[in-house]
Amino acid sequence: MIASNSRAELMQSGLNLIGQALSIFDSDLRLAVANRQYQAMFGLPDNLCLPGTYFEDTIRHMVLRGEYGPQDDPDEAVRIRVEQARTFQPHYLERQRPDGSWISVEGAPLSQGGWIAVYTDITETKRQETLLRARSEELSEQVLENAERLAAANRELAATITALQETKRVVTETQARTRQVTEMIPAHIAHMDRDYRYVFSNRQMPQVFPGTRPDIVGLTGDQVLGTTTFAVVRPYMDLALAGRHQVFEMTHEESGRRIRIALTPDRAGNGVYILSTDVTAEVEVREALTHASRRELAAKITSGLAHDFGNLLTVILGLQDRLTHAGLPLEAHADVQATLAAARRGVELLERIGQIAAPQGTALAPIRLQDLLRDVVEMAKATVGGSARLTLNADLPKERLMLDPGHVQDSLLNMILNARDAMGPKGGEITLSARAAAPWLELEIADTGPGFSPEALSRATEPFFSTKQGQGSGLGLAMVFDQAKLAGGTLRLSNREDGPGARARLRLPLRPVRPQMVLLAEDDSELRKMLRQMLIRLGHSVIEAASLAEAQGLADLPGLTVILSDLQLGDGLGSELATPSGPPLILMTALPPGDPLRDSATGPVLNKPFDAATLAAAFTQVTHD
Template sequence: MKQTTAQRMAMMDAGLNLIAQALSIYDEDLRLAACNARFQEMFSLPPQLVQEGASFADTIRFIAEQGDYGPIDDLESFVQQRVDQARAFVPHYVERQRANGHVISIEGAPLPDGGWVTVYTDITRTKRVESLLRTRSEELSDQVLSYTEELSATNRKLAATITTLEETKRQLTQTEARTRLTTEMMPAHIAHVNAEGVYTFTNGRLSTVFPGRPSDILGLHSSEALGPAAYAKIKPHLEAAIQGESPVFEFTEDQDSRRLRVAFTPDQQGGAFILSMDVTEETQTRVALQQARKREIAAQMTSGLAHDFSNLLTIILGMQTKLGRMPLPEGAGPLVEATLSAARRGGRLLDRMAEMTSHRGLRPQATDLHALLEEMKILATPSLPQGIGLSVLDNTGEGRFLLDAGRLQDALLNLILNARDACGPTGQITVAAHLVGQTWIEFSVGDTGPGFSPEALKNALNPFFTTKGQEGSGLGLSMVYDMVKSAGGDIRISNTVSGAMVTLRLPYRLAPMASGGLALLVEDSDDLRMTYRQILMDLGYSVIEATSVDEAVALVNDVAGIALILSDIRVEGSATGVDLCQRLGASAPPLILMTSLPPADPLYRAALALAPVLSKPFERPQLLALLQQEGEHA
């Protein structure tokens, strides 16, 4: 039956505790990684000094205070000297007499990845035998033989124990290396804190989850590593974990407004293990899915009602039109016109409702925000009175972003027109755009009008709520809300010292510079295939793979929508990348060959006559440049 890690660790602990010698292992930061029970017994150490993460300096200080090193004039200087010697990680063997009269040998050996393992052996009996041999040599004919035999037996046992310790050391080193490698590869921060909230373990990925924080946090208190704002949000849950609970919670980090999820698991010594993950994209996707579900429910509810109302409005319009052609009493004409106007307004409302609940989702594409905002200003300016100014503050930097440009521009124009109506004949409208870290693209539309009333602040995003009376439908902000939520973003309305402000946040998604789509990668080396797959994915492609020409041709015939083929010239089987080009013909998707053959090789020249060729090794910039070049020639 396969053993679990916990079972293996328990067996290892049991084995270490059976060894007669004391054993300690400290890591490169002079923190205790492992020890056996004999280590605690030999030096009468308190429990906190034999727990994982205990300080080497604290242990030396305790042993020195017990008198093991004899009289010491300056304790702190002595401890620092020992710490400095330990940091040298030099193999050593010493013998010394303890305060209790026992003599011990101390043998230390460095570990491959830093730190060291030390074996402590009580050699009091051996020293006594040596003393007897020196002082009573004339009387020891029989006793010398007896003690010599005893000493030889002891040495044999010691040699066997040392061999066992060396194997244990090797296994511990290997296990620690595997465990650390596994934790460092995970896209999350994994750590352990003791009961005081001090980090005793970390996989070094705090800065990838909490932007701007340090990675080397061993020995730091949680408040120092995380900062006061984040620690204030985490502290109640950490305290609960130290009390034995297992809280899991999410919060928004202040620096880049990223959404983080933190899980605590208590240990058996009053500390806690911590798993922290960045769930910003997951949260954005969840918001978008929730909005899509709401739209689906709204469409189901309104489609039947809209059909019936449409029929009723058609009847009303028809009847009122007929009435308008008849001779009517004085004063009836305006009533007919008012009825017709109300019916037509109802028809426009039905159209807006149908647009909001339609199945047309967002269509994100690579968008130049500078061009979009400039065009928006050109479109909006003619609709503003001469007394109203429009300013656009564009701080979005370089690069293209994945956005539905049409719906975003419609939303901003809608907000500008609302601001115009709020300002009256004079005022100022300001549209600002900037990046919030690499998490959000934030747009704000502010005006110098009277601001939102308390009722509007509460209900402005509700469908059909309007402050414009008969002039408004109440669907403008609702449609903006729908666009933002469908993208996984957020919308806030507020008042400023000068007027009203509407703020939109859309997820930060850099558009890949290549065209993207589905790519077929043909490569028979597992390691190279993994490398090139990642390069293609970084350029925005989804990737399917083949190892031979026959397999590649079958995929091209069976899978629709392949936008790019990247193939090695020499692949599995007798057919080559040149054969692949010839078998696919002129109707094939765009194809790029790659090879480590020299340019003078006949196969290289044959390939170059059929398709672009990349020389191995190459990286993403070289492939991107070739794709852009091919796009310009297409």
């Protein structure tokens, strides 16, 4: 096997041995390859023979040098030739150059876009034609001689053209294979020149940076990624352009994805090769493992100390309660109450450590988030104090959302109290913002305090880390982080760009509760009635069936979107209602997991009994998948 760089050098050497000048421009009118004769024939400087050179720059150089004769309007002459080139049409022409020599130009389009052009010096052929016309009678013998020479030259030219056609075929196939291979890779591969302009791309940019476009060749980094994102990339790009390999990770703010980017300077010094990979899943697993290890450590600490600590607190609380009723002086009574408060705080701390060590799952329910946020603000206003002002800015859909209301409330209150503590006694502004931007629901707490320190930004979500000098447990943001991960979301901490202060942005999956047309198949009339009422309260329309046969007769009704059926109906199995082209099926059963009949069911199965939140979560799963 020949290495790819050796193969490229071999191909270039072969092209240099061809007598004719040859150039290949791609679909963006940028030079892909040229041989040595191309530079020599037109006397081009080195910078116009490098891959990536614009066709327009080469034509302008030749027009200004007089290659096409005197021009009244050089810019118009350049424009006309560039526009002709953009048609990618096959062509053949002969023209006399300013030095009196003649060349023929033969161009052919390539299947991948662009074209290949072959330039042949036909000065001798033209001289012979002139000689024949001027001295046809006097030089009959010379005519015959030159005709023979011309025939030989033509045969040689035909052989050369055949070789060039084979070269064209090889180049075309190589380009096609290279593009096919790169476009199959689940990463973005590109080449950027020294002007931060893309000269190659495997069209996978949208797979890594959602919202971008696939056809980016010829565009700059600013135009493709946006000013904010490219501002993060550019310092690393400058180091790579200086010859230093770079590998770094960044967060794409618009999508929340974590991207790893490797920059490799090209050997010719003309730019940088770029490999961008979406490593969001890898980072989430890494963070989850890190937090899991910390929770495991907390669990070990808790399991070793919780029993004795709990007994100790019980004794302290009992003794303090006895002292309360012992008729102590008033000042001693205040000390007893303070001791009781400290002991109760110890109990609360022990409970929170237990929550960090073994976080609960999520309990999704259809809620009106606007109402929940107003309740949070009302609860928090009494806590933040008079010096801090709490405001709510919300841009939310009218329909209900599937969320865990307890987790959302706890997380927001934690972040609001952190903002209050950060601002200190002088107070300031706390803003709770909420907006829906698919696929995310964004909840952000911003304050006007001093902002996060560098250490806090890197460690704030670690269990037991606190900047409150012994006044805090260090578990608040760690709990918010864990709850966000459980819900499939993220927690991002940063300092404000528009002034002093901090931001805590909670992103949760946006799952609107959309009304469905439901076929409810249940042979127990009382249970069917209860389920119908539950579905209607969730905002769905319901069609009832009391048997499998009745349900099968209704399963093809127009507009039907979900089937909810008991697994065991009186006349058959509800699983028979599942069809490849029909609406999704949700089954219900009281059979325990492991029962063969239950295990044979495909799709989601609800355990009877269940509540409205569980039912809504199942509907969200099948209608959003």
